[in-house]
Amino acid sequence: MEEVPSVKFERPVKMKVCFVGDFAVGKTSLAERFVHNRFRSAYVPTIGTQIMKKQFTLANPRGKGMVQIDMVIWDIMGQKGFRELLNEAYFHGTRAVLAVCDVTREETLEDLNYWIDSVYKVTGRIPVRILGNKWDLRHMLKTDEADIAALAKKYETGYNLTSAKTGRDVETAFYALAERHIIEKLAASKGHQTEEIAATPTEQSRGMSSVEEAT
Ligand SMILES: Nc1nc2c(ncn2[C@@H]2O[C@H](COP(=O)(O)OP(=O)(O)OP(=O)(O)O)[C@@H](O)[C@H]2O)c(=O)[nH]1
Numbered sequence: 001m002e003e004v005p006s007v008k009f010e011r012p013v014k015m016k017v018c019f020v021g022d023f024a025v026g027k028t029s030l031a032e033r034f035v036h037n038r039f040r041s042a043y044v045p046t047i048g049t050q051i052m053k054k055q056f057t058l059a060n061p062r063g064k065g066m067v068q069i070d071m072v073i074w075d076i077m078g079q080k081g082f083r084e085l086l087n088e089a090y091f092h093g094t095r096a097v098l099a100v101c102d103v104t105r106e107e108t109l110e111d112l113n114y115w116i117d118s119v120y121k122v123t124g125r126i127p128v129r130i131l132g133n134k135w136d137l138r139h140m141l142k143t144d145e146a147d148i149a150a151l152a153k154k155y156e157t158g159y160n161l162t163s164a165k166t167g168r169d170v171e172t173a174f175y176a177l178a179e180r181h182i183i184e185k186l187a188a189s190k191g192h193q194t195e196e197i198a199a200t201p202t203e204q205s206r207g208m209s210s211v212e213e214a215t
């Protein structure tokens, strides 16, 4: 990677992150674990989108001090069909992707190719992180960790074996994605912090979204 000068962050870095993955893999549960540190065992399918906000700080990966991240998390329904008509509205302005599979359902890993490519069609190449979720149920494992690692390699990224239920590796995944975003953004701007506009719901998607905030 090209050398970039040390940077001091004068203002928060805003970023829109989208969750993608099949129905019931645990997207909403992972978002709720990260934002509210809670877990619900009942399955309530997401209709349309749910938008959550979270602020956190990271050690500056390209200099001294800390960086404040203002993250807007778009949690999108996993059911295919009607949702596909709204890909443009959902993925517009997305800076990074959390692609989630359920380690107890083999096909959910394969389907991540479709999901990530759907985002890339709208955004171009952006940082992505692969999450093998429900790791607390690994006694029912149907995916090979090597296959998760291979998918991560294909998209030139890392992966985490997460559990929204226990909290395992959830923060780590979000932090790794934010750090990757900062590094790529600085490399692209030759080390200068540039203004980043956090995407807000578009007119098209607003009617189907709910927003909640946490810091
Ligand atoms: N044991 C276990 N159950 C989980 C975990 N994550 C989610 N679940 C359960 O799996 C079910 C589906 O979780 P959701 O978070 O609603 O899944 P989703 O991906 O948002 O589903 P859609 O909104 O339909 O796309 C729920 O019953 C959750 O309690 C996990 O890490 N471990």
Ligand SMILES: [Mg+2]
Residues within 6 Å of the ligand: 027, 028, 029, 044, 045, 046, 075, 076, 077, 078
């Ligand atoms: Mg959901």
